[in-house]
Amino acid sequence: MATTNDHPGEQAAQDPIKLIGIRDTALSLDEVFRAVGDDAAGGTALFVGTVRNHDGGADVEELGYSCHPSAEAEMRRIAEKVAAEFPVRALAAVHRVGDLRVGDLAVVVAVSCPHRGEAFEACRKLIDDLKHEVPVWKHQKFSDGTEEWVGAC
DSSP states (O other), X not given: OOOGGGSGGGSOOSSOEEEEEEESSOOOHXXXXXXXXXXXXXXXXXEEEEOOSEETTEEEEXXXXXXXXXXXXXXXXXXXXXXXXXXXXXXXXXXXXXXXXXXXXXXXXXXXXXXXXXXXXXXXXXXXXXXXXXXXXXXXXETTSOEEEEEOX
């Protein structure tokens, strides 16, 4: 009889990257969640980054995201790295660009793995690496008339 780790469902999927995208339209939690559905996954972790009404002690009035043309390819590269490090059954990541309002979804990532711990770790690695490595920039305008550009995801 095979041990648990020998079961194909305990291993990474052959092609786990299901959805990668930069969007100039509203993001959908349902789309991302459906993309990572997998019968062999016992855990799915989802992270949603939203536009908040403040940053660094100042009230945010307007916010816009822009990206380098290589941003989507960089997202895929990071997704491939995460999928190689964890037993990922399915992975999805989408980021919004353009003008956003407070409460809008800026980024949604999800990872399905055989177990919850792996899903949490892989999802955290995915969003942290996207934030630090993908060329996406945030332009914030504050209520006091100041503004700033931030390299962020």
